[in-house]
Amino acid sequence: MVTRISPQNLIKRYTCHSVAKLDETPDHQREQMTEKPKLQTVAREAGVSVATASQVMRGTGRISDKTRKKVLKTAKKLNYVPDGRAASMRSGDSREIGLAIHQIANPFNAEVISGVSDLLDSEGYLLSVLDARDDATHQRKQIEAFIRSSRAGLIWVPAQNTPAETFDLLKTHRLPTVTFLREPDAPGLDHIGIENAKATAKATTYLIELGHRNIAFLGGTARVAVRAERIRGYSETLARHGLGPAIVVDSADDKIAGMTAMTEMMASQPGVTAVVCNGDIVAIGASLALARMGLLPGSDVSIVGFDDIQDAALATPPLTTMAVSPYQLGQKLGRVVIDRIRAPEAPPSLSLVPADLVVRETTGAPAAHANA
Amino acid sequence: MVTRISPQNLIKRYTCHSVAKLDETPDHQREQMTEKPKLQTVAREAGVSVATASQVMRGTGRISDKTRKKVLKTAKKLNYVPDGRAASMRSGDSREIGLAIHQIANPFNAEVISGVSDLLDSEGYLLSVLDARDDATHQRKQIEAFIRSSRAGLIWVPAQNTPAETFDLLKTHRLPTVTFLREPDAPGLDHIGIENAKATAKATTYLIELGHRNIAFLGGTARVAVRAERIRGYSETLARHGLGPAIVVDSADDKIAGMTAMTEMMASQPGVTAVVCNGDIVAIGASLALARMGLLPGSDVSIVGFDDIQDAALATPPLTTMAVSPYQLGQKLGRVVIDRIRAPEAPPSLSLVPADLVVRETTGAPAAHANA
DNA sequence: TTATCATGGTATAACGTTCTACCATTTGTC
DNA sequence: GACAAATGGTAGAACGTTATACCATGATAA
Numbered sequence: 001m002v003t004r005i006s007p008q009n010l011i012k013r014y015t016c017h018s019v020a021k022l023d024e025t026p027d028h029q030r031e032q033m034t035e036k037p038k039l040q041t042v043a044r045e046a047g048v049s050v051a052t053a054s055q056v057m058r059g060t061g062r063i064s065d066k067t068r069k070k071v072l073k074t075a076k077k078l079n080y081v082p083d084g085r086a087a088s089m090r091s092g093d094s095r096e097i098g099l100a101i102h103q104i105a106n107p108f109n110a111e112v113i114s115g116v117s118d119l120l121d122s123e124g125y126l127l128s129v130l131d132a133r134d135d136a137t138h139q140r141k142q143i144e145a146f147i148r149s150s151r152a153g154l155i156w157v158p159a160q161n162t163p164a165e166t167f168d169l170l171k172t173h174r175l176p177t178v179t180f181l182r183e184p185d186a187p188g189l190d191h192i193g194i195e196n197a198k199a200t201a202k203a204t205t206y207l208i209e210l211g212h213r214n215i216a217f218l219g220g221t222a223r224v225a226v227r228a229e230r231i232r233g234y235s236e237t238l239a240r241h242g243l244g245p246a247i248v249v250d251s252a253d254d255k256i257a258g259m260t261a262m263t264e265m266m267a268s269q270p271g272v273t274a275v276v277c278n279g280d281i282v283a284i285g286a287s288l289a290l291a292r293m294g295l296l297p298g299s300d301v302s303i304v305g306f307d308d309i310q311d312a313a314l315a316t317p318p319l320t321t322m323a324v325s326p327y328q329l330g331q332k333l334g335r336v337v338i339d340r341i342r343a344p345e346a347p348p349s350l351s352l353v354p355a356d357l358v359v360r361e362t363t364g365a366p367a368a369h370a371n372a
Numbered sequence: 373m374v375t376r377i378s379p380q381n382l383i384k385r386y387t388c389h390s391v392a393k394l395d396e397t398p399d400h401q402r403e404q405m406t407e408k409p410k411l412q413t414v415a416r417e418a419g420v421s422v423a424t425a426s427q428v429m430r431g432t433g434r435i436s437d438k439t440r441k442k443v444l445k446t447a448k449k450l451n452y453v454p455d456g457r458a459a460s461m462r463s464g465d466s467r468e469i470g471l472a473i474h475q476i477a478n479p480f481n482a483e484v485i486s487g488v489s490d491l492l493d494s495e496g497y498l499l500s501v502l503d504a505r506d507d508a509t510h511q512r513k514q515i516e517a518f519i520r521s522s523r524a525g526l527i528w529v530p531a532q533n534t535p536a537e538t539f540d541l542l543k544t545h546r547l548p549t550v551t552f553l554r555e556p557d558a559p560g561l562d563h564i565g566i567e568n569a570k571a572t573a574k575a576t577t578y579l580i581e582l583g584h585r586n587i588a589f590l591g592g593t594a595r596v597a598v599r600a601e602r603i604r605g606y607s608e609t610l611a612r613h614g615l616g617p618a619i620v621v622d623s624a625d626d627k628i629a630g631m632t633a634m635t636e637m638m639a640s641q642p643g644v645t646a647v648v649c650n651g652d653i654v655a656i657g658a659s660l661a662l663a664r665m666g667l668l669p670g671s672d673v674s675i676v677g678f679d680d681i682q683d684a685a686l687a688t689p690p691l692t693t694m695a696v697s698p699y700q701l702g703q704k705l706g707r708v709v710i711d712r713i714r715a716p717e718a719p720p721s722l723s724l725v726p727a728d729l730v731v732r733e734t735t736g737a738p739a740a741h742a743n744a
Numbered sequence: 745t746t747a748t749c750a751t752g753g754t755a756t757a758a759c760g761t762t763c764t765a766c767c768a769t770t771t772g773t774c
Numbered sequence: 775g776a777c778a779a780a781t782g783g784t785a786g787a788a789c790g791t792t793a794t795a796c797c798a799t800g801a802t803a804a
Contacts, residue, residue, distance in 0.1 A: 036546060037544070038789095039790065039791065040790080048753080048754090050754090050755095050791085051753075051755075051756090052753060052754070054792060054793095055753090055792090058792085060792095061752090061753090062750095062751065063753080064752060064753090067752085067753085079540060079545070081516050081520055081541070082790085082791075083461070083520065083789090083791065084457075084520035084521045084791095085456075085457035085458075085521070085789090085790080085791085086461055086759085086789070086790035086791035087791050087792070088457055088759095089455070089458055089461070089761090089790085089791075090758070090759050090790080090791050090792040091791080091792055092759080096517075098500070104476060104482050105483060105485075105486060107479075110476050110477035110482065111477060113503055114476070114477060114503060117503040127502070127503065128500035128501065129476070129501040129502075129503065130498070130499070130501075131499065131501065144453050145468075145498045147453045148453055148456035148459075149457070149498075149521075150455065150456065168451060172409070173453065254682075255683070288688075291688070310626075310627070311627070316660075316663070316688060410759095410760060411760065411761065420783080420784090421783070421784050422760090422762095422785095423763090424783060426761070426763095427783090430762085432762095433782090434780095434781060434782055436781085436782060436783090439782080454760085455761065456761095457759090457760080457761085458761035459760080459761050459762070460789095461761075461762090461788095461790065461791090462760085462761050462762040462763075462789050463761080463789090464762095464789080745804100746803100746804085747804080748801100748804095749800105749801085749802075750800090750801080750802090751799080751800085751801095752797105752799085753796105753797085753798080753799100754797075755795090755796080755797095756793100756796100757792105757793090757794085757795100759791090761788100761789090762788085762789090763787085764785105765786095765787100766783105766784085766785080767782105767783085767784075768781100768783080768784095769780100769781080769782080770779100770780085771778100771780070771781085772778085772779075773776100773777085773779095774775105774778105
């Protein structure tokens with residue numbers, strides 16, 4: 001929509017509730033005017049007992065229409081909002097679910113969060129996200145914080161090398177937890193993850209079928225289990241075709257790190273004609289690096305990403321990648337944690353979702369001279 | 373780092389705590405073995421009173437070293453974590469701060485979150501992020517949720533057209549709140565925002581000095597105040613130079629929307645030689661659109677973004693933009709909300725941070741024939 | 745009439761902490 | 775040896791809800 005406007009300031013009026021002047025107000029009025037309303041206040045104001053007010057607010061029990069309306073009206077008038085701490089403490093349940101994940105900024109994670117949030121919302125739960133650090137001791141504190149605040153459930157991407165004590169903590173406190181991506185074998189916890197090995201195997205097979213013989217793996221750091229699986233899928237496929245050795249290059253999970261890693265690798269391993277990446281971000285970085293070196297992704301060197309984030313399709317050139325749908329993954333996470341909350345004794349579930357090869361423009365047959 | 377490895381599965385051992393078999397366990401033992409530990413449990417086990425245990429856990433009062441150690445040891449042994457609901461209800465304070473923001477996936481927002489989280493963490497607070505929707509009624513519920521769960525403070529990007537009642541709610545419940553980006557004039561609330569008008573004025577002036585005469589504004593939707601200010605800075609600058617009329621094009625805040633908006637505008641307003649954008653994402657989209665049309669950003673048409681997200685520098689070509697440092701903005705937000713919590717009666721603060729022009733490669737003098 | 749039963753409401757004890765006030769000891773002081 | 779003061783600890787109420795058990799009514803049935 002194209003418009004020609006002469007913009008003007010947007011003016012907004014606030015109703016100006018007079019702030020109570022404490023000095024001039026007699027005691028008996030003061031409370032009513034300024035104190036944060038509690039159930040007692042509502043009950044007194046409506047002329048009923050606290051118990052009745054409570055029942056009305058929750059819509060339980062047998063209350064006549066007349067009193068119900070009376071109570072609701074005064075509650076609204078006083079801006080009453082129940083104190084969740086007290087309610088949850090007494091009733092023993094909460095409607096708040098925690099999500100501990102590192103790197104919120106990562107678009108893949110962001111889309112997962114979105115999926116979780118929407119599903120939980122539709123079920124009447126509230127999601128609060130913790131921008132975790134991928135660090136075991138720090139993480140322990142954050143898990144404790146979740147326990148302290150009595151979340152109804154927890155969705156958790158465990159840090160690398162999470163010690164067993166952290167899992168014990170969750171068990172002691174009976175916190176319904178689903179692990180995501182990492183630690184699929186944590187005993188007693190639900191898990192949702194990705195078929196990592198199968199995915200990279202698929203990607204590698206595809207590259208081999210295109211004619212590539214010298215294929216590297218790029219991205220990820222240290223001995224994260226997820227990455228180890230992806231590397232396994234990649235290297236086992238190489239081995240099955242009598243190719244090798246596997247070439248694995250570390251890189252942090254951002255574009256710049258991907259660029260430098262790719263640049264360094266091309267220098268030290270000039271024979272490589274194709275790269276399987278640990279994630280789209282790194283893959284896009286690698287693609288940028290090629291461009292800066294005057295090479296054309298998909299023709300000079302092939303690149304396969306992982307995740308299929310939104311930018312994968314918009315990159316130049318558009319990125320071939322292993323697609324998992326992060327939003328749907330998020331919804332699934334939400335579903336599982338709710339099921340767990342509702343049936344705490346059900347046997348733990350384990351679900352690994354497949355990743356599909358999406359061919360775009362960063363892959364192609366190797367240049368004729370390459371494998372000569 | 374390039375390594376040749378023969379990958380193997382990472383094996384992890386979990387200590388297998390025997391899950392108590394409820395059927396076989398006599399009553400008096402059952403509680404001790406399986407029940408979630410509370411202060412009472414710790415106290416009993418350590419042979420002290422609940423009050424003493426409480427003091428030890430909080431490090432207050434006068435407790436001998438001997439008992440302190442005894443209590444701490446049993447607390448650790450039992451995996452005790454205090455119940456924050458009870459603690460907070462009684463003591464009246466909480467260490468948890470809420471952040472309600474829409475579009476977590478937006479890299480600008482993600483970096484802000486990171487800044488807030490780090491600062492709060494260093495002050496011993498926990499940040500929980502809510503993936504809000506930019507919608508007034510939905511938002512109201514989310515604010516209520518924050519009040520219900522008694523957060524110590526709140527950082528909030530108000531939705532468009534937030535009704536006055538929502539502000540009243542915050543006031544009634546005395547929730548220390550700092551608004552971010554929008555609603556700088558909400559009475560009694562701290563605010564941190566950006567000098568939007570000045571920034572777009574700067575961008576527009578720069579384009580005019582380069583020789584452009586036909587400049588459009590691209591991005592944003594509806595009458596969001598932030599965008600209105602940016603449009604004001606842009607159009608006032610045009611007017612001051614005797615240029616006009618202002619051309620304003622709507623677009624949602626993602627790359628694809630930016631692409632289509634740019635494409636449509638170029639069709640309907642062929643004379644335009646430069647574009648000031650409402651955000652980097654849209655600007656990058658616009659840049660992509662130009663490329664698809666066979667035009668070169670910075671030479672055929674100039675583009676200025678807003679935000680300076682990480683991708684701005686990495687885009688092809690690198691994006692000229694108005695830089696605000698989202699991470700630092702986040703830290704500032706954290707600081708302000710903590711100050712507010714510590715001094716509830718202090719006068720509300722208002723701080724608008726400037727944006728700096730960062731010239732990269734999407735801007736340049738107009739093509740010779742353009743303004744002829 | 746009296747027993748029975750809905751109906752609508754209330755009193756009160758939890759929930760797991762922290763805070764206030766208080767009670768024993770021991771130590772120090774004259 | 776008596777008093778004050780310091781030391782180390784405890785009992786019990788309170789925070790704002792919800793759950794349980796109970797109590798009035800008036801209506802229905804025998």
